[in-house]
Every structure is written in structure tokens, then in C-alpha cells.
Amino acid sequence: MRIFKVVFVLLCALFSSCNQLKFKVEGRASSSLEREIEAKLKLLNKPAVKTIKSEDGDIIDCINIYKQHAFNHPALKYHTIQKVPDFLLDSHNSSTFQVFQTWQKSGSCPEGTVPIRRIRKEDLLRATSLELFGRKPPIHFINSTNTTNSNSHEFNGSNTYIPENRSQTYLFTVGYNYIGAEADINVWNPSVDLPNDYTTAQIWLLANNGPQFLQSVEAGWVVNPKLYGDKAARLFAYWTTDSYKSTGCFDVTCPGFVQTGQVSLGAALAHISSKRGQQYEINIGMFWDDSGNWWLRVGHNTPVGYWPAKLFGAAGLSHSAIAVEWGGQVYSPMVKKRPHTRTAMGSGESAENRWGSACFMRNLRIKDYSQQLKYPSHVNINAPEPYCYNILNEAKYGQEPILYFGGPGQAPPYCP
Structure with a gap:
């Protein structure tokens, strides 16, 4: 009996020590x-x-323009904020677009500051890791001779990029020396299915700096609950210089994009379209200047800011883009798989349902060294999952084409 008691005491002491150690380790972690x-x-x-509390729960901080997060990027240590190019205020379209975000109902930022959406602790805790916060996952490349999809986008004539865990449905043009693009993008609030999913309607300007280093600047609207904490449609911008491997991010969640205007990236859009009802649009444009910077403009006269030339190195987007894409993207671990994600693209309706039901883009424009905004001469479409998300570039007689795209995602039996 005495031996049993001794063993019992030793075991209790051991387990007590282990538990204390565990708590200490967990406490330190x-x-x-x-x-x-x-x-x-x-x-x-x-x-x-100044701080503005938006009615949708966002907090907008008015930050001194010279103290924003962009300048934490090593390449921007001695960067001088650039003057807005005069051409950025010009447009092919004389109609007035009002960029209106929900937070703007509650106030405005004083001169010399820019409105930055505050990141909170819960935003970081939703991220896969602190390092990956605000970033898309990388993409990979295959040899273009191994794919039968003639509409796949090619770079340097030898490599095709394949979005990993993404389904992109878009119209594209390929050439040389694109120095701008824009479109009026129909605004919707599509459903998002899985915790890591997101869905966008956007424009991409693309180049590459080496065979497998895709460079991209992107903008449009997005529904991304993991990043923003809700299912609101929000204005976003994105950039990468290495195929999304380790550079770039959404909005200003990493250093790089220099904000100069009174529009807050990542903030919710106040006006959302309804089926067979009022249709809302935002004009999104991205334009290169002679110093190699890429400017983001929302509406026809509202510069948001720019991606500095130093982000792109000596090649690629520092000179021009070689492709432009307009359309939608759904990110999910369950695209191109069964069961497919139910995350919707666009309005959630298929392209053939057209105006008032399907998401659209119109007044698509490119800009090249002619300095003219114009509809691209040659375009093609790509819809790798046409039974889940499809696309239609419809041109009625005597009218410019309107691009329709989107879909519900999983919709048996066609998209099981």
C-alpha cells in the first residue's frame, strides 16, 4: 500500500509539473x-x-499623407509623392460618376490626410498567418503546348499562367504597350459560400518580368469575408510583381500603394444593383505615367493613388502592360472540383440573362502610346468553367459591345 501511495504521489507531481509546463509554454506562445x-x-x-466611425462598422482613420504605410516599403524610403497627371482627369465619357462609399455619410478627412480603413485584431486573427494577411495565394505556370485551351493567356509565347484555386471568366486583349485601361463596372453583392472564398468584378493590367514572374495591377469590387469580416461589396486594389508569391496585397494591407485621394480602399460601396431594378456602376481606370507609376482612378475625375514605378523593377509594368483583362474571379479551394463551391460571380446570374439580371461591364477602353482611349481592336473571351461561370460579349447593331459575365457556382446538374 505504501508503494502504491508513493507511485501515486510521484505521478501526481509529474502530471502537475507537465500541466504547469504546458500552461507556461502555451502562455508564452x-x-x-x-x-x-x-x-x-x-x-x-x-x-x-481624425477618426470617422462609419454606420457599417468600419473605422476610417485620416492619416497624414506623408506617414502612410506605403513608405514602409524598402524601395520607397526616400520616395517623393507624385503629382496627379493632368491626363488622369480626362475621359472619353462626359457623364458624371459619383464614387460614394458608406463611410462618407459620416464625415470627411481634412486636407493633407488620406482615409485609411483601420485594420483590427479580429481581421488579423482570420488570416491564415500574419505574413499572408491581405495576400492572394500564388499561381503556377504550365507550358502552353500542353494546354488545348486556345483562349488561355500566354506570356513570351511559351508560358501560360494557370490560376491556382481560382476561376476567372474574362474578356482579354493581348498586344504591346498598353498604358491604361478602364471600364464602367456594374456593382452587385454576390453570395460567398466557404470561409476562405472571395469573388470579384475587376480589371487586370498584366506584364511579366521573366518567364514565370507575372506582374499585375488590379482594381474593381470584391466580396471577401475572410479579409474584411463581412459580406459587403467593397472597392479594392491589388498588385504583384512575382505571380502572387511574396509581393503585393489587397488595398494598403502591405507597403506599396501610395494613396493620394479621398477614396478609401477596402471600404464598402453604398449603392448595390438589384435584379430587374436600379443598376449601379463604378468607373475604374488604371493608367501609366511617364515616370513609370500606375495610377488608379475611380469615377472619371477621382484619383485614388498610384503604384510607384520602383515596385516593378526595370522591366514589366515599369514600361507598359502586354495584356488587359475585364471580368470576374472566384477564389475557392473548391473551384474546378466536385462538389463545386456555391460562391457566386457577378450578380450570381448567368451572362445570357443580360441587363438587369447579369453583371455587366461597358465602355471598355484601352490606352496605348497613341494616347487615345479606345475600344481594343482584338478581343477574346475565356470561361474555363462555363457551366459554373460564363461570359457573353454582346454587340447590338450600331452599338458598342456590353460584356456580361458571372454565374451561381454550384448549380446541378451542369455545375455539380
Whole structure:
């Protein structure tokens, strides 16, 4: 009996020590994570001159334009904020577009500051990791001779990029020396199915700096609950210089994009289209200047800011784009698989349902060294999952084409 008691006491002591050690280890891990989160939040959220609380729950901080997160990028240490090019205020279309975000109902930022959506602790906790916060997953390449899809986009005539876990449905033009593109994009609020899914309607300007280093600047609207914490349609911008491997991010969640205007990237859009009802659009344009910067404009006279030339190195987008794409993208681990994700693209309706039901883009334009905005001479369409998400570029007699795209995702039996 005495031996049993001794063993029992020793085991209790051992387990007690183990539990204490476990709690100490977990405590240290938890404390370390907390410190990392606090450091990340401090890096992302600069001291505000003024704070605006939006009715949708967002907090918009008015940040001194010279103290924004962009300047934490090593290449921008001595960067001088660029003057808005005069041409950025010109447009082929004389109609007035009002860019209106929900937060703007609650106030405005003073001169010399820019409105930045505040990142919160819960935003970081939803991310796969602090390092990957705000980033798309990478894509991979295959040899173009191994694909039978003649509409796949090619770079350098030898490599085709294949979006990993993405389904993209788009109209594209390929050439040389595109220095701008724009479109009026119909705004919807499509459903998002799985926790990691997102859906966009956007424009891409693409180049490459080497065989497998895709460069891209992108903008449009997105529904991305993992990043933003809700299912609102939000204005977004994105960039990458290495096929989404380690550079670039959504909005200003990493250093790089220099904000100069009074539009807040990542903030919700106030006006959403309804089926067979009012249709809302935003004009999105991205344009290169003579210094190699890529400017983002929303509406026909509202510059948002720019991606500095130093982000792109000596090649690729520092000179021009070689392709432009207009359309939608759904990211999900369950695209091109069964069961397919139910995350919708566009309005969630198929392209053939057209105006008032399907998502559309119109007044598509490219700009080249002629300095003229014009509809591209040669276009093609790509819909790798046509039974899930499809596309229609419809041109009625005597009228310019209107691009329709989207779909519901999983819709048995065609998209099981």
C-alpha cells in the first residue's frame, strides 16, 4: 500500500509539473502571438489626425499623407509623392460618376490626410498567418503546348499562367504597350459560400518580368469575408510583381500603394444593383505615367493613388502592360472540383440573362502610346468553367459591345 501511495504521489507531481509546463509554454506562445499582432497593428494603423466611425462598422482613420504605410516599403524610403497627371482627369465619357462609399455619410478627412480603413485584431486573427494577411495565394505556370485551351493567356509565347484555386471568366486583349485601361463596372453583392472564398468584378493590367514572374495591377469590387469580416461589396486594389508569391496585397494591407485621394480602399460601396431594378456602376481606370507609376482612378475625375514605378523593377509594368483583362474571379479551394463551391460571380446570374439580371461591364477602353482611349481592336473571351461561370460579349447593331459575365457556382446538374 505504501508503494502504491508513493507511485501515486510521484505521478501526481509529474502530471502537475507537465500541466504547469504546458500552461507556461502555451502562455508564452499566446503572449508571443499577442505581441506579434500588436506590432502588426501598429505597423498597419498609423496615428490618425481624425477618426470617422462609419454606420457599417468600419473605422476610417485620416492619416497624414506623408506617414502612410506605403513608405514602409524598402524601395520607397526616400520616395517623393507624385503629382496627379493632368491626363488622369480626362475621359472619353462626359457623364458624371459619383464614387460614394458608406463611410462618407459620416464625415470627411481634412486636407493633407488620406482615409485609411483601420485594420483590427479580429481581421488579423482570420488570416491564415500574419505574413499572408491581405495576400492572394500564388499561381503556377504550365507550358502552353500542353494546354488545348486556345483562349488561355500566354506570356513570351511559351508560358501560360494557370490560376491556382481560382476561376476567372474574362474578356482579354493581348498586344504591346498598353498604358491604361478602364471600364464602367456594374456593382452587385454576390453570395460567398466557404470561409476562405472571395469573388470579384475587376480589371487586370498584366506584364511579366521573366518567364514565370507575372506582374499585375488590379482594381474593381470584391466580396471577401475572410479579409474584411463581412459580406459587403467593397472597392479594392491589388498588385504583384512575382505571380502572387511574396509581393503585393489587397488595398494598403502591405507597403506599396501610395494613396493620394479621398477614396478609401477596402471600404464598402453604398449603392448595390438589384435584379430587374436600379443598376449601379463604378468607373475604374488604371493608367501609366511617364515616370513609370500606375495610377488608379475611380469615377472619371477621382484619383485614388498610384503604384510607384520602383515596385516593378526595370522591366514589366515599369514600361507598359502586354495584356488587359475585364471580368470576374472566384477564389475557392473548391473551384474546378466536385462538389463545386456555391460562391457566386457577378450578380450570381448567368451572362445570357443580360441587363438587369447579369453583371455587366461597358465602355471598355484601352490606352496605348497613341494616347487615345479606345475600344481594343482584338478581343477574346475565356470561361474555363462555363457551366459554373460564363461570359457573353454582346454587340447590338450600331452599338458598342456590353460584356456580361458571372454565374451561381454550384448549380446541378451542369455545375455539380
